[in-house]
Amino acid sequence: MNRKIFIWLISPTLLFLLVIQIYPSLYSWYLSFGKIKGGVYTFVGLKNFVRLLNNSDFYESLGRTGVFTIAFLAACIGIGLIVALLLSRCTRFTGIYMTIIFIPMVLSEVVSGTMWRWMFQQSFGLVQAFLNPFINNVSILSKPWGAMAVVIAASVWKQLAFTALLFLGALQTVPKELFESAAIDGATRSEMFWKITWVIIRPTVLLASIMTTIRGINALGLILATTQGGPGASTMTEAVLLYRTAWQFGRFGDAAALSVMMFLINITLGAVYIRLMKDH
Amino acid sequence: MKKVFVFMVLGFLLIMPVLMFAAGESEEPETMGPVTVWSEVNIKAPQTNLDEDFAKAVVGIEDAIGTELIIATTPYKEISAKVNLAVQAGGDVPDVAQLKVSKLAFHVDNGTLMDITDYVEASPWYDGMDKAALDAGRGPDGKIYAVPFNTRSTLTYSYTAAFPDGPPMTTDDVLAAGPGLKAKGLFTITGKASEQQGVQVWWWPLIRTFGGHFADSEGNVAWANDATVKAIEFTREIIAKGYAPEVILSPGFDDEIPFMNGDVGAFNAGSWSYVWLNPLTTPSGVKYDNKSASVEEAIKAGDLVLSPQISAPGSKPVTPLDGILWAIPVGAENVKGAEAFIDFMMQTKVNTDVAYAWGGVPTIEEGKNDPRYSDSVYWSKVTEFMSDYAEAMEPVANYDEATLKFADIAIDLIHSPDKDIMSVLKQAQDEINAK
Amino acid sequence: MLIRSKGQIIKDEIVTHGLLIFFSLIMIFPVALSLMTSFKTKTDVMILPPQFFPPTWTLEGYRKVFQSDLIPIYMPNSAINAFTATFLTVILASFAAYGFSRFKFKGSRALQMGILGLMMIPGVTNLVSYYKLGSQLGILSTHLIMILVYTGFELPFGLLILKNFFDAIPIDLEEAAKIDGCKSLQVLWHVIIPLSLPGVFVASLLILVYLWNEFLFAVTLLSANEARTAMVGLYDFQTSFEVAYHALSAASIIVLLPMLVIFLLGRKTFFRAMMEGALKG
Numbered sequence: 001m002n003r004k005i006f007i008w009l010i011s012p013t014l015l016f017l018l019v020i021q022i023y024p025s026l027y028s029w030y031l032s033f034g035k036i037k038g039g040v041y042t043f044v045g046l047k048n049f050v051r052l053l054n055n056s057d058f059y060e061s062l063g064r065t066g067v068f069t070i071a072f073l074a075a076c077i078g079i080g081l082i083v084a085l086l087l088s089r090c091t092r093f094t095g096i097y098m099t100i101i102f103i104p105m106v107l108s109e110v111v112s113g114t115m116w117r118w119m120f121q122q123s124f125g126l127v128q129a130f131l132n133p134f135i136n137n138v139s140i141l142s143k144p145w146g147a148m149a150v151v152i153a154a155s156v157w158k159q160l161a162f163t164a165l166l167f168l169g170a171l172q173t174v175p176k177e178l179f180e181s182a183a184i185d186g187a188t189r190s191e192m193f194w195k196i197t198w199v200i201i202r203p204t205v206l207l208a209s210i211m212t213t214i215r216g217i218n219a220l221g222l223i224l225a226t227t228q229g230g231p232g233a234s235t236m237t238e239a240v241l242l243y244r245t246a247w248q249f250g251r252f253g254d255a256a257a258l259s260v261m262m263f264l265i266n267i268t269l270g271a272v273y274i275r276l277m278k279d280h
Numbered sequence: 281m282k283k284v285f286v287f288m289v290l291g292f293l294l295i296m297p298v299l300m301f302a303a304g305e306s307e308e309p310e311t312m313g314p315v316t317v318w319s320e321v322n323i324k325a326p327q328t329n330l331d332e333d334f335a336k337a338v339v340g341i342e343d344a345i346g347t348e349l350i351i352a353t354t355p356y357k358e359i360s361a362k363v364n365l366a367v368q369a370g371g372d373v374p375d376v377a378q379l380k381v382s383k384l385a386f387h388v389d390n391g392t393l394m395d396i397t398d399y400v401e402a403s404p405w406y407d408g409m410d411k412a413a414l415d416a417g418r419g420p421d422g423k424i425y426a427v428p429f430n431t432r433s434t435l436t437y438s439y440t441a442a443f444p445d446g447p448p449m450t451t452d453d454v455l456a457a458g459p460g461l462k463a464k465g466l467f468t469i470t471g472k473a474s475e476q477q478g479v480q481v482w483w484w485p486l487i488r489t490f491g492g493h494f495a496d497s498e499g500n501v502a503w504a505n506d507a508t509v510k511a512i513e514f515t516r517e518i519i520a521k522g523y524a525p526e527v528i529l530s531p532g533f534d535d536e537i538p539f540m541n542g543d544v545g546a547f548n549a550g551s552w553s554y555v556w557l558n559p560l561t562t563p564s565g566v567k568y569d570n571k572s573a574s575v576e577e578a579i580k581a582g583d584l585v586l587s588p589q590i591s592a593p594g595s596k597p598v599t600p601l602d603g604i605l606w607a608i609p610v611g612a613e614n615v616k617g618a619e620a621f622i623d624f625m626m627q628t629k630v631n632t633d634v635a636y637a638w639g640g641v642p643t644i645e646e647g648k649n650d651p652r653y654s655d656s657v658y659w660s661k662v663t664e665f666m667s668d669y670a671e672a673m674e675p676v677a678n679y680d681e682a683t684l685k686f687a688d689i690a691i692d693l694i695h696s697p698d699k700d701i702m703s704v705l706k707q708a709q710d711e712i713n714a715k
Numbered sequence: 716m717l718i719r720s721k722g723q724i725i726k727d728e729i730v731t732h733g734l735l736i737f738f739s740l741i742m743i744f745p746v747a748l749s750l751m752t753s754f755k756t757k758t759d760v761m762i763l764p765p766q767f768f769p770p771t772w773t774l775e776g777y778r779k780v781f782q783s784d785l786i787p788i789y790m791p792n793s794a795i796n797a798f799t800a801t802f803l804t805v806i807l808a809s810f811a812a813y814g815f816s817r818f819k820f821k822g823s824r825a826l827q828m829g830i831l832g833l834m835m836i837p838g839v840t841n842l843v844s845y846y847k848l849g850s851q852l853g854i855l856s857t858h859l860i861m862i863l864v865y866t867g868f869e870l871p872f873g874l875l876i877l878k879n880f881f882d883a884i885p886i887d888l889e890e891a892a893k894i895d896g897c898k899s900l901q902v903l904w905h906v907i908i909p910l911s912l913p914g915v916f917v918a919s920l921l922i923l924v925y926l927w928n929e930f931l932f933a934v935t936l937l938s939a940n941e942a943r944t945a946m947v948g949l950y951d952f953q954t955s956f957e958v959a960y961h962a963l964s965a966a967s968i969i970v971l972l973p974m975l976v977i978f979l980l981g982r983k984t985f986f987r988a989m990m991e992g993a994l995k996g
Contacts, residue, residue, distance in 0.1 A: 002818075003818070003820075005814075005818075006814045006817075006818040006820075009810040009811055009813060009814030010810070010811045010814045010815070012807045012810065012811075013807045013808060013810065013811040013830075013870055013874070014811075016807065016863075016866055016867045016870055017830065017833065017867060017870055017871070019863075019867065020863060020864060020866070020867020020868065021833045021836070021841070021867050021871075022833075023844070024840075024841035024844030024845060024848070025833075025836055025840065025841060025844075027841075027843075027844040027847075028840045028841060028843070028844055031843065036368050037390060037391065051714060054711070054714075055711055056707065056708075056711060057685075082734075083735070083738055086731050086734055086735050087735070089727070089731050090731060090732070090735065093732070093735075095982070095983070095986070097735045097738075097739055098982075098986055099979065099982055100739040100742055100743050101738060101739060101742050102978070102982070103742060103743060103746060103975065103978075104745075104746075105924070106924050106928075106971065106974040106975055106978045107746070107928070107971055107974075108927070108928030108929075108930065108946055108970070108971070109928065109930065110930050110946050110949055111749075111946075111949070111967040111970065111971055112745070114949075114963060114967060115745040115746070115748065115749050115967070116745060118748070118752070118960065118964075119745060119748060121534065122526075122527045122530070122537070123534070123537045123538070123541065123761070123763060123765075124537075124760065124761055124762075124763070124765045125765065126748060126765050126767060129764055129765045138526070139525070139526045139527055142526040142527050142529050142530040143526070143695070144692075144695055157741070157742065157745070160742075161742075165986070165989050165990070166989075168990055169989055169990035169991070172990055172991075214834065214835060218837050218838070220837075220838070220839070220931065221930055227531065228531045228532075229531075230474060230529075230530065230691075231474060231529045231530050231531065231691055232529065232687065232688040232689075232690075232691030232692050232695075233688040233691075233692065234691075234692075234695075236688075239837060239839070242837055242839050242840075243839050244684070246839055246842060246843065247361050247365070247839070247842075247935075248357075248361050248680050248681075248684070249361075249678065249680055249681040250361060250364040250365060250368065250390065251678075252368065252843050255839070255840075255843075256840070256843075259836070259837050259839065259840035262837050263835055263836050263837070263840075266835035266837075267832060270832065270835060274828075322951055324783070324784065325779070325782045325783035325784065325951070327779065327951065327952060327959050328959070350940065352938055352939065352940050353940070353951060354938075355950055362938065365843070365846060365935075366846075366938075368843075369843050369846040369847045369850065370847060370850050370851070371846050371847070371849065371850035372850060372855045372856060372938050372939070537761075541763065559758065
């Protein structure tokens with residue numbers, strides 16, 4: 001392929017990205033250095049950033065984002081791996097299982113959030129009613145830890161199929177002969193997993209982790225549909241805080257500053273992951 | 281597989297004309313185009329009592345105003361935000377927006393509403409309007425920025441089955457009734473203590489009657505005071521002891537459900553609550569299922585009693601005065617149409633119907649003589665409490681942000697009994713005022 | 716260990732299938748519950764203790780949904796926006812992905828990283844910019860703006876997926892075809908396109924589902940009733956104080972059906988492509 005063809009191939013994409021992503025982001029960046037009132041923009045320099053860094057909400061939301069993302073990541077990867085392993089050992093019904101497990105992924109966040117909120121509704125929620133005898137009638141969604149747990153569960157529920165599928169694909173690339181020779185050498189099942197399977201699927205795990213982490217940090221729709229950031233601020237992650245600042249309070253300058261910070265965090269994590277991938 | 285590809289190309293060729301056609305639809309309208317109203321009602325496919333009542337009230341409006349009426353149904357919590365975004369970013373501004381009095385300061389501060397003083401004072405319904413209510417639509421500069429069409433306040437609903445000796449009047453009454461009701465398997469009180477509305481209907485009255493203020497006269501929040509501490513301690517106590525259901529801290533309106541099911545003795549209600557509170561079941565099992573008439577029937581049967589908002593011991597009750605307004609945002613295309621719409625809505629009969637649908641008192645004086653108000657046990661009590669105890673909340677420009685922040689920290693303090701209330705309040709107060 | 720006794724095999728099967736059935740039930744439960752709720756009456760939705768099955772089966776919820784604009788207006792809007800944007804995205808991303816896959820140059824990796832880095836920008840960030848741009852161009856509340864925004868938004872993701880698939884097609888095949896005398900265009904038609912179709916299918920399905928379900932941009936950039944999409948339209952059934960759960964559930968079921976059907980029809984191709992395909996890092 002020569003240079004000319006390549007340029008033709010990527011120009012439309014680059015054009016789109018320039019107009020739809022780059023330009024608005026730059027405008028956003030510009031907004032982060034100012035304040036908008038009555039439609040008029042005034043430049044305030046770094047004031048928005050200073051105020052943001054002095055705001056307890058910013059740090060608390062950061063903490064909640066951390067909790068959410070780590071739990072989300074661990075569950076998606078861990079449970080996804082387990083499901084993939086189970087599926088790879090199946091000979092029959094694999095298609096049916098995979099289809100059912102994938103259904104949550106085709107649902108929207110709005111619909112999923114509503115479903116989960118309905119399940120845990122204090123008076124009419126089926127799951128809440130089922131759990132009531134065990135937890136002394138405590139309404140799960142009205143407790144900070146409860147709301148966070150539900151939000152994490154709903155997000156994992158929705159995303160699980162994706163990681164499971166990625167892992168299943170990776171598992172299929174593990175050559176059976178390796179297991180045979182390992183068995184001959186007397187290896188245990190767990191040794192065979194860690195020394196053979198894990199080594200081969202590790203790059204996929206890493207890729208899945210990157211994608212899941214970014215999803216987790218930017219997760220917004222599901223949280224809004226389930227708890228709206230509540231009760232209080234207990235499920236207000238950075239993404240929810242950003243949404244509130246821009247949308248509910250109409251403070252676009254501050255919201256832009258927050259999104260710059262979030263972008264920096266995302267980029268840093270991305271760089272960390274890439275470094276991890278390179279090392280391998 | 282190639283067939284798929286061909287299919288996709290054909291599909292694209294089919295879609296292109298639709299795309300062109302659709303994109304062309306946003307051309308300039310002719311002179312007196314339709315009037316666009318952003319409101320929470322849905323008259324095309326009414327889902328709730330409010331929708332149905334409003335739809336009935338505006339029958340014939342299009343003939344009267346001479347053009348098409350388009351109501352863009354918008355969730356009530358988002359109308360203010362969307363209007364603000366539309367004006368600030370120069371986008372699709374509606375001709376009329378339905379707003380709450382409590383958000384007026386926010387809009388005036390952001391310059392999103394048109395000054396309609398001249399229009400209002402020259403309008404045919406101006407003379408018949410309750411002037412005190414009209415003040416709710418004025419900005420700090422005295423100019424009129426919105427037209428209130430009803431006034432609303434709060435009160436307490438109590439089941440006589442739970443309170444045979446009379447409804448609870450003070451926080452001490454609630455605490456005293458707690459153990460007895462708990463033994464019967466009932467909560468003592470419920471109400472909304474979360475989000476912006478929770479601040480207005482639960483926290484603010486408590487803070488005021490304990491002797492404090494939410495904000496000062498400059499619009500800065502001033503909630504770091506002893507009164508607030510006491511309000512939080514009270515709420516903490518009733519939840520911890522099981523006198524109030526946890527759900528009062530949840531977003532949404534699930535706090536109403538225990539009262540509707542007869543699991544709670546008292547409900548910290550808004551004058552509008554009866555519109556939504558049905559079917560109603562008392563703790564003794566009597567059921568009322570007649571849409572918005574359920575509450576009235578329960579009162580007439582003696583199962584439900586009305587009393588002022590719960591207050592601190594020894595203090596006169598305070599109930600927040602709020603209302604709903606029609607406003608014309610800056611940059612609206614069809615100002616003539618907007619004015620025609622408001623003129624129609626402010627006719628005595630329509631104003632009364634709409635005010636009633638939204639659970640408030642009409643702002644056109646004559647509307648108050650309507651039998652629905654004058655003959656109603658419910659409304660006579662509500663207007664009595666309103667005139668004796670109603671007070672408008674201190675105007676706060678960043679209302680949503682301040683109230684949301686307060687609700688957040690209040691709920692957090694309730695869940696964490698070891699945190700020092702005053703220092704958390706002070707820190708949050710400083711953060712909000714630094715904006 | 717590879718040779719297991721008959722008893723061990725049966726035990727393994729039971730455990731494996733048992734766990735998978737357990738997971739499947741969890742996955743499907745909320746949807747099943749929604750389905751049941753959609754057939755309940757307004758009051759049955761709120762009876763205590765809560766029931767899974769409707770005490771009385773009714774189509775009241777569905778009737779309310781059919782009375783609304785969901786099916787005649789909102790869903791076609793969603794369809795137009797989602798399908799067109801998906802189509803545009805996949806075409807453009809395929810070109811770019813093929814280019815990146817076959818043409819290596821010095822800054823290639825950096826450029827790709829840059830494009831992928833755009834995915835790290837939270838969606839809400841550009842809301843105001845889109846709104847302002849949109850209103851200045853007079854295209855707010857139109858299909859055009861949604862399609863443009865959706866395409867721009869999904870391009871990096873499409874690029875990521877498609878490049879992985881193109882990388883998996885050995886370049887030797889193209890070389891071999893050229894040696895056999897095929898001209899570039901023929902190579903494209905006979906070699907590349909057939910082999911890339913699984914990847915294109917996966918990317919299309921994932922992007923289509925995402926855009927059909929998209930809510931945030933749709934609720935911001937579309938205020939006119941006629942332009943509303945299905946997801947935003949769901950909020951018609953959830954006004955301030957009341958949530959008409961039976962109607963909301965019915966609407967949710969109706970809204971998810973198109974994507975579910977498409978997924979069910981294409982699932983074998985999708986799964987095969989995902990697994991044989993190249994998403995291995």
